[in-house]
Amino acid sequence: MKTPKSRKLWRIAKEYIPGGVNSPVRAFKGVGGDPVFIKMGRGSHIYDVDGNRYIDYVLSWGPLILGHAHPAILKAIKDASRLGTSFGAPTEGEVELAKMITGIYPSMEKVRLVNSGTEAAMSAIRLARGFANRNKIIKFEGCYHGHVDSLLVQAGSGATTLGVPDSSGIPIDSVKDTITLPFNDLDSVHAACKTHGRDIACLIVEPVAGNMGVIPPKQGFLEGLREITARYNIVLIFDEVMTGFRVALGGAQELYGVKPDMTTLGKIVGGGLPVGAFGGRRDIMEKLAPTGTVYQAGTLSGNPLAVACGIATLKILSKGNVHKRLEKMSRDLSRGLKEAADKSGVKVFQTRVGSMLCLFFTEKKVVDYKTALSSDRTKYAVYFHNMLKRGVYLAPSQFEAAFLSTAHSEDDINKTIRAAQEAMRKIKA
Numbered sequence: 176m177k178t179p180k181s182r183k184l185w186r187i188a189k190e191y192i193p194g195g196v197n198s199p200v201r202a203f204k205g206v207g208g209d210p211v212f213i214k215m216g217r218g219s220h221i222y223d224v225d226g227n228r229y230i231d232y233v234l235s236w237g238p239l240i241l242g243h244a245h246p247a248i249l250k251a252i253k254d255a256s257r258l259g260t261s262f263g264a265p266t267e268g269e270v271e272l273a274k275m276i277t278g279i280y281p282s283m284e285k286v287r288l289v290n291s292g293t294e295a296a297m298s299a300i301r302l303a304r305g306f307a308n309r310n311k312i313i314k315f316e317g318c319y320h321g322h323v324d325s326l327l328v329q330a331g332s333g334a335t336t337l338g339v340p341d342s343s344g345i346p347i348d349s350v351k352d353t354i355t356l357p358f359n360d361l362d363s364v365h366a367a368c369k370t371h372g373r374d375i376a377c378l379i380v381e382p383v384a385g386n387m388g389v390i391p392p393k394q395g396f397l398e399g400l401r402e403i404t405a406r407y408n409i410v411l412i413f414d415e416v417m418t419g420f421r422v423a424l425g426g427a428q429e430l431y432g433v434k435p436d437m438t439t440l441g442k443i444v445g446g447g448l449p450v451g452a453f454g455g456r457r458d459i460m461e462k463l464a465p466t467g468t469v470y471q472a473g474t475l476s477g478n479p480l481a482v483a484c485g486i487a488t489l490k491i492l493s494k495g496n497v498h499k500r501l502e503k504m505s506r507d508l509s510r511g512l513k514e515a516a517d518k519s520g521v522k523v524f525q526t527r528v529g530s531m532l533c534l535f536f537t538e539k540k541v542v543d544y545k546t547a548l549s550s551d552r553t554k555y556a557v558y559f560h561n562m563l564k565r566g567v568y569l570a571p572s573q574f575e576a577a578f579l580s581t582a583h584s585e586d587d588i589n590k591t592i593r594a595a596q597e598a599m600r601k602i603k604a
């Protein structure tokens with residue numbers, strides 16, 4: 176694999192863009208080496224500026240569930256752009272998308288559109304605090320909800336450790352009301368609520384954790400969260416930015432049958448253009464300006480091109496067998512990857528929920544952030560680079576999901592498994 180053009184661009188990028196990238200994980204720090212620059216995508220493949228072709232399992236970090244450059248999506252963007260690109264005034268498309276979202280997610284009686292998952296989470300937290308008239312929030316170790324000050328809190332020591340920021344530039348006061356607990360541990364939630372319950376505005380959780388690798392909820396975990404939060408009148412927020420429309424059309428709340436008070440969406444809801452959304456119970460959403468006292472706004476919110484792209488995506492996803500096929504392909508792929516590891520004697524722990532997959536390089540059972548950290552990142556880096564060399568583009572970090580799209584074919588899956596068989600042998604060596 177030759178990458179002279181990528182290498183040249185990388186040198187220039189670092190001159191003008193901090194770290195050469197507009198979002199840190201793209202810099203390959205998690206696996207070493209230099210990133211490749213992508214020129215275009217078609218279906219399940221991306222092509223770099225040097226003409227190398229890769230089967231893509233990053234899919235822009237999840238939004239492209241239909242694959243790259245789907246004709247219906249390109250048409251929707253083209254048609255919408257003919258009418259103008261932004262008005263900052265109400266448009267018909269916003270109403271259509273809001274109706275579609277609330278139809279697919281019955282827990283979202285009303286929904287507000289924003290531009291990213293970060294914005295959705297930030298706004299949902301503010302609204303929950305304004306609604307509940309309480310300040311404290313609960314989040315879980317290893318769950319990511321965007322780079323919101325109060326949510327950028329690393330694992331604390333001890334079950335009810337109050338927040339320590341995960342980034343410089345965040346005043347301690349912004350996180351002093353953030354309680355961080357271990358994922359999948361209901362006892363710690365019980366304990367925190369026993370002490371602070373009447374001061375806690377909301378509990379936010381990725382119902383399937385997708386930002387520390389993929390970690391499914393233990394049986395009863397989400398139900399338990401529903402029960403405890405109801406008891407203390409805490410607003411339960413499911414962050415379905417990643418899982419929404421992916422693990423099922425109606426997200427994790429449909430898959431596991433648990434109804435949150437609020438939901439945040441992103442990624443697929445914009446089909447590859449910048450859209451986020453937050454919504455929930457009518458009484459909570461009506462607290463939002465202009466009907467209520469919680470302020471939230473956006474110059475480009477509900478942008479007509481982005482909304483058209485979202486509508487076109489949801490229409491295709493709503494048509495029946497999409498998730499069934501994704502499930503089958505993902506099952507075949509994960510089975511093949513596990514066999515490849517086993518044959519080479521590489522110890523892995525595999526997780527999958529629908530078309531979100533992960534291979535942890537550890538012998539431990541991964542159920543939370545601590546056990547996820549037991550994964551051998553050096554082995555992941557060897558695996559990643561050997562897959563890349565063989566034309567398979569995985570996330571450049573152990574702590575991310577691999578995604579499938581409807582454009583992935585059986586041939587892609589078989590090629591990926593063959594590449595993994597070779598890559599796993601390199602790990603052993």
Ligand code: PMP
Pocket residue numbers: 236291292293294296319320321322381385386414415416417441442
């Ligand atoms: N929540 C979750 C669960 C996410 O996975 C992400 C992004 N990976 C975000 C929020 C933030 O979304 P964005 O990057 O669009 O701001």
